Amino acid sequence: MKDKLVRFGVSLEGELLRRFDAYIGVEGYDNRSKAIADLIRKEFVSDAFRRGEDVAGAVTIVYDHHKREVVNHILDIQHDHGGIIISSQHVHLDHDNCLEIVAVKGRGAQVKLLADALKSIKGVKHATLSVTGTGK
Ligand code: NI
Numbered sequence: 707m708k709d710k711l712v713r714f715g716v717s718l719e720g721e722l723l724r725r726f727d728a729y730i731g732v733e734g735y736d737n738r739s740k741a742i743a744d745l746i747r748k749e750f751v752s753d754a755f756r757r758g759e760d761v762a763g764a765v766t767i768v769y770d771h772h773k774r775e776v777v778n779h780i781l782d783i784q785h786d787h788g789g790i791i792i793s794s795q796h797v798h799l800d801h802d803n804c805l806e807i808v809a810v811k812g813r814g815a816q817v818k819l820l821a822d823a824l825k826s827i828k829g830v831k832h833a834t835l836s837v838t839g840t841g842k
Contacts, residue, residue, distance in 0.1 A: 716742075751839045755814035763837040765808040765821045769830045772802060776829030783827070784808065787820040803831075811840065 718726070730741040755761050769776050784791060790812030797805040808824070810817050817837065825833035 747839060751837060754839070755817075755837050758813050758815040760812065760840050760842075761814050761817055761837050762809075762811045762840050763817055763835060765810060765817075765824055766832075766834045766836070767806050767808075767824050767830050768799070768832040769804055769806075769827075770802050771798075771804045773829045776827060779827045780806070780824065780830070783820070783823045787816070787823070790816050790820060 726738070726741075730738065733741065735741040735744075751761060767780070769780065771777055784794065790810050792809040792811055794806055794808045797807075799805050808820075810820060814837070817835070821833065821835035824830060825835075
C-alpha cells in the first residue's frame with residue numbers, strides 16, 4: 707500500500723542547495739523530492755546494515771575457473787551460507803574469467819560474513835558487495 711505524501715519545508719544554506727541541485731541533475735533526478743527520499747532510504751539501508759538488521763544485496767566476484775581449488779572453495783562457502791543466498795548467476799566472461807553474482811537476503815552481519823569469505827579466497831580477483839533495502 708502506498709503511503710500518503712506529506713509536504714514539509716527544508717531550510718538549507720544557498721551554496722549547499724546549489725551543490726545539491728547540481729548533484730541531482732547529474733544523477734538524473736528531475737525533482738528534489740525523489741532525490742531527498744532516495745538519500746534518506748540509502749542512509750536507512752546503511753544504518754540497517756551497520757545494526758545487523760535485514761538487508762538485501764548482491765556479492766559480485768570475478769575469478770579464473772582454471773584454478774579448480776578456487777571454484778571448489780567458492781562452492782563450499784556458498785553452501786555454508788545457503789540460508790541467506792537467494793540465487794546465483796554465473797557468466798563466462800572470456801576463456802579464463804568467470805563472473806558470479808550472488809543475490810542475498812539476510813542480516814547485515816551474515817551478508818558481510820559471506821562477502822568477506824568470498825573476497826578473501828585466494829584466486830578471487832575482484833569482489834564487491836552491493837547492499838540495498840528489503841523494500842520494507
Ligand atoms: Ni564460467
